[in-house]
Amino acid sequence: MRVQETPHKPRRQESNEPRWLRPDQEEAWISLTGVLLKLPFALDADLRQQAGIGHFEYLILSVLSERGDHTMPMGDLATLANSSPSRTSHAVSRLEAKGWVGRQQDALNGRFMLVRLTEDGFAFLQSAAPGHVATVQELVFDSLDVEQVKQLDGIAKSILSRLHSHGHWPPPGTRPPSGKDSGAASA
Amino acid sequence: MRVQETPHKPRRQESNEPRWLRPDQEEAWISLTGVLLKLPFALDADLRQQAGIGHFEYLILSVLSERGDHTMPMGDLATLANSSPSRTSHAVSRLEAKGWVGRQQDALNGRFMLVRLTEDGFAFLQSAAPGHVATVQELVFDSLDVEQVKQLDGIAKSILSRLHSHGHWPPPGTRPPSGKDSGAASA
DNA sequence: GAAGATTGAAACGTCAATCTTA
DNA sequence: TAAGATTGACGTTTCAATCTTC
Numbered sequence: 001m002r003v004q005e006t007p008h009k010p011r012r013q014e015s016n017e018p019r020w021l022r023p024d025q026e027e028a029w030i031s032l033t034g035v036l037l038k039l040p041f042a043l044d045a046d047l048r049q050q051a052g053i054g055h056f057e058y059l060i061l062s063v064l065s066e067r068g069d070h071t072m073p074m075g076d077l078a079t080l081a082n083s084s085p086s087r088t089s090h091a092v093s094r095l096e097a098k099g100w101v102g103r104q105q106d107a108l109n110g111r112f113m114l115v116r117l118t119e120d121g122f123a124f125l126q127s128a129a130p131g132h133v134a135t136v137q138e139l140v141f142d143s144l145d146v147e148q149v150k151q152l153d154g155i156a157k158s159i160l161s162r163l164h165s166h167g168h169w170p171p172p173g174t175r176p177p178s179g180k181d182s183g184a185a186s187a
Numbered sequence: 188m189r190v191q192e193t194p195h196k197p198r199r200q201e202s203n204e205p206r207w208l209r210p211d212q213e214e215a216w217i218s219l220t221g222v223l224l225k226l227p228f229a230l231d232a233d234l235r236q237q238a239g240i241g242h243f244e245y246l247i248l249s250v251l252s253e254r255g256d257h258t259m260p261m262g263d264l265a266t267l268a269n270s271s272p273s274r275t276s277h278a279v280s281r282l283e284a285k286g287w288v289g290r291q292q293d294a295l296n297g298r299f300m301l302v303r304l305t306e307d308g309f310a311f312l313q314s315a316a317p318g319h320v321a322t323v324q325e326l327v328f329d330s331l332d333v334e335q336v337k338q339l340d341g342i343a344k345s346i347l348s349r350l351h352s353h354g355h356w357p358p359p360g361t362r363p364p365s366g367k368d369s370g371a372a373s374a
Numbered sequence: 375g376a377a378g379a380t381t382g383a384a385a386c387g388t389c390a391a392t393c394t395t396a
Numbered sequence: 397t398a399a400g401a402t403t404g405a406c407g408t409t410t411c412a413a414t415c416t417t418c
Contacts, residue, residue, distance in 0.1 A: 025336055028337070029328075032340075036223065037268075037270065056408090134205060140349075143349050148345070151335070152218070159326065162327075162329065168233065173412095228410095277387075297400095
């Protein structure tokens with residue numbers, strides 16, 4: 001960003017005046033951009049090295065593991081993993097090839113595809129989790145005090161809320177989540 | 188995420204006890220993960236639709252435009268764009284194909300490759316900037332008060348600082364930035 | 375026909391290997 | 397031989413088109 005493209009708050013656009021960023025917003029935006037580009041890379045690299053799996057695939061296993069029966073319909077999985085149906089389906093295919101998840105049609109409604117975490121998948125997750133949690137602690141939380149953690153949560157939730165209400169999410173091809181699960185994977 | 192893989196703060200690892208996340212950290216982490224996955228997608232999609240260019244390529248043009256001569260060595264560009272030399276080189280090639288940047292060897296030291304924003308590239312940037320800035324305002328800053336902007340900047344800078352000091356950045360193949368430009372693209 | 379999910383091709387990012395200049 | 401940069405192959409993500417079930 002350097003979002004304002006600042007070189008010149010150029011000649012105002014003839015028609016309607018653009019709203020440039022305030023200096024403090026500008027600075028925060030540059031910092032945020034750094035996090036947006038670097039942190040996912042670091043998480044991915046670390047996880048891939050420690051566990052041979054990407055951040056997003058890990059997230060899928062993690063989401064599944066939180067269900068009592070370790071099973072969830074594809075669409076809900078996509079929503080909770082903050083992703084598109086397509087991306088989720090591809091990732092599930094990869095995980096299936098490793099034997100860590102299985103697919104089966106929903107017996108009650110054949111349109112739903114149920115994704116299930118296998119025992120091997122669960123065992124893998126258990127082995128990978130401590131290392132990943134340690135990395136998250138080290139990279140994100142060790143440097144934040146209790147107050148900042150609360151602030152971070154509030155700020156992130158504000159942004160996510162805007163994203164949804166202004167139609168920048170979800171991506172095309174997504175169905176409205178079933179039940180009360182709207183918005184962020186926030187619980 | 189759901190980083191703790193919470194299903195079970197399982198039997199503690201035999202050797203050394205993993206540090207799970209506190210509940211407030213857990214919640215903040217889920218929120219942050221949502222931002223990490225959704226915001227870049229939204230920025231990319233919006234920019235690609237409004238201007239036919241990706242977020243990262245836009246960032247490159249933007250960084251170049253801030254130099255008085257609209258020119259910068261490849262390595263510095265990579266650092267300021269929060270990226271790897273390889274990714275930056277690929278992106279510059281794409282921009283070059285569009286005629287928006289040019290490459291030329293540094294006359295004084297032939298190892299450096301100077302990247303220059305062309306007039307067409309600058310004109311494009313000027314046309315794309317207002318729309319992009321408006322999106323950033325809408326998605327990120329419209330919902331944050333002055334206090335939160337300051338908090339966000341502090342939190343992001345803390346995370347970036349950790350990333351660097353713990354060796355999770357920069358990516359392999361990067362040279363130490365020239366001069367005082369270490370760390371985040373923070374100004 | 376609409377909802378849910380998948381597929382394949384194209385675009386992008388990463389990694390390791392290579393090339394060039396100093 | 398080291399620094400800076402590039403290249404190509406490979407893996408992942410996106411987008412649009414398709415398939416299946418209701």
